[in-house]
Amino acid sequence: MDRIRIVGGRPLSGRIAISGAKNATLPLMIASLLTDEPLVLENVPRLADVALLQRILGNHGVDVMVGGKRPGDGEYDGQTLHISAKRIVDTVAPYDLVSRMRASFWVIAPLVARMGVAKVSLPGGCAIGTRPVDLLLMALRDLGADIEIDGGYVLARAPNGLRGGEIVFPKVTVGGTHTALMAAVLARGTTVIENAAREPEIVDVADCLTKMGARISGAGSSRIEIEGVARLDGARHRVVPDRIETGTYAMAVAMAGGDVLLEGAKPELLQAALDVLAEAGAEIAATNEGIRIARNGAGIAPVRVTTEPFPGFPTDLQAQLMALMTRAKGTSHITETIFENRFMHVQELARFGAQIRLDGETATIDGVPRLKGAPVMATDLRASVSLVIAALAAEGETLVNRVYHLDRGFERLESKLAACGAEIERISG
Numbered sequence: 001m002d003r004i005r006i007v008g009g010r011p012l013s014g015r016i017a018i019s020g021a022k023n024a025t026l027p028l029m030i031a032s033l034l035t036d037e038p039l040v041l042e043n044v045p046r047l048a049d050v051a052l053l054q055r056i057l058g059n060h061g062v063d064v065m066v067g068g069k070r071p072g073d074g075e076y077d078g079q080t081l082h083i084s085a086k087r088i089v090d091t092v093a094p095y096d097l098v099s100r101m102r103a104s105f106w107v108i109a110p111l112v113a114r115m116g117v118a119k120v121s122l123p124g125g126c127a128i129g130t131r132p133v134d135l136l137l138m139a140l141r142d143l144g145a146d147i148e149i150d151g152g153y154v155l156a157r158a159p160n161g162l163r164g165g166e167i168v169f170p171k172v173t174v175g176g177t178h179t180a181l182m183a184a185v186l187a188r189g190t191t192v193i194e195n196a197a198r199e200p201e202i203v204d205v206a207d208c209l210t211k212m213g214a215r216i217s218g219a220g221s222s223r224i225e226i227e228g229v230a231r232l233d234g235a236r237h238r239v240v241p242d243r244i245e246t247g248t249y250a251m252a253v254a255m256a257g258g259d260v261l262l263e264g265a266k267p268e269l270l271q272a273a274l275d276v277l278a279e280a281g282a283e284i285a286a287t288n289e290g291i292r293i294a295r296n297g298a299g300i301a302p303v304r305v306t307t308e309p310f311p312g313f314p315t316d317l318q319a320q321l322m323a324l325m326t327r328a329k330g331t332s333h334i335t336e337t338i339f340e341n342r343f344m345h346v347q348e349l350a351r352f353g354a355q356i357r358l359d360g361e362t363a364t365i366d367g368v369p370r371l372k373g374a375p376v377m378a379t380d381l382r383a384s385v386s387l388v389i390a391a392l393a394a395e396g397e398t399l400v401n402r403v404y405h406l407d408r409g410f411e412r413l414e415s416k417l418a419a420c421g422a423e424i425e426r427i428s429g
């Protein structure tokens, strides 16, 4: 199993190209199931989750062709996927595939919308919480699907097609909103989604669906209205930049010190996180090329932050912020309201000498003057990268184990950081 070796203490300087967003790419790839015409996705990141979803879609009969590089393409330019779901040969998404990536459960929506039937394994819990799918199933029922759970599988049926309806989410759910949107675009009549998630990835998917001929208004607000259409066409779409990758590298620079341009990053996708970083003492400037982030000399100021659905501070940056606050001059408070168990990084950060107390959903972090490198491992994607951030500022060597979590969501993390002066390498095997 690969490991990442980091020797801390070096400031970062230079440029980091921000990849396309994992959390937009996955539902965009799944949306290809809605049409028999080709969907071309540009700026797709090279990630383990993308490769796995290619396999899952392949199982349904979808052809995915990865386009080669073109003259002028840079080292980190994303891939172009040509996806064709001309004929869906299987409407079953089996346990061994779905259990490895939760977002793959979302195939249930386009399959039932287009084929009238889908059988998809329940995804189960994961390291950050129980993560039920009751609200996704509620949305499908609201659109007329008959839902049965049997032997660990959800069987969704709508032999005469879905019909528009009113979906009122009792809590904001990204996956629920993606599911509702993908089901409603092919339903007969009008659907209204209330208390919809407003995440930029929802807007990106809605933009792509609109290019495919869907009639959607209000994406990005908490009320989305969809006028169903009989069929969708193909389209070409460029994936939005990854705001979580952007925020992660911004926190890495704030931690290590230095000055880095995050190329292609869009500040409006992560304003809440940038505000917190500014409060912590980082200098942030939006430029034509992206976001410039610097911290030179000044220490890190403590903050008080609560995770919230967009446009609030994202849960997917909570672990990274906690790593940064381990070096703050004072006491920080971070409250996690989205997932009940997203604190697996706390114990690992303690291995660097961090002082963190957990009380229910709030972590209290007493900043320490120095961290010391250690062997560490993490059980999920963002927790893993929080350990990398801590290691960048720790004295001596850190070995991060279970790198496959990082590879789910960060494209060539070690080469992006090494190019900015970090002492970081992947040890294979």
Ligand SMILES: CC(=O)N[C@H]1[C@@H](OP(=O)(O)OP(=O)(O)OC[C@H]2O[C@@H](n3ccc(=O)[nH]c3=O)[C@H](O)[C@@H]2O)O[C@H](CO)[C@@H](O)[C@@H]1O
Residues within 6 Å of the ligand: 022, 023, 024, 026, 102, 103, 129, 130, 131, 132, 133, 134, 135, 136, 137, 171, 172, 173, 174, 175, 176, 315, 316, 338, 339, 340
């Ligand atoms: C691939 C992807 O885009 N993943 C993101 C997505 O996950 P995901 O779509 O799974 O997260 P949700 O927004 O659905 O979850 C929000 C909360 O709602 C709860 N819930 C959700 C569905 C449901 O049927 N019942 C229910 O109770 C969840 O347990 C959680 O407490 O949004 C999360 C919240 O921004 C991010 O952390 C994940 O990175």
Ligand SMILES: C=C(OP(=O)(O)O)C(=O)O
Residues within 6 Å of the ligand: 023, 101, 102, 103, 126, 316, 381, 382, 409
């Ligand atoms: C939690 C995440 O992903 P997933 O929803 O696929 O588990 C994430 O991207 O941080």
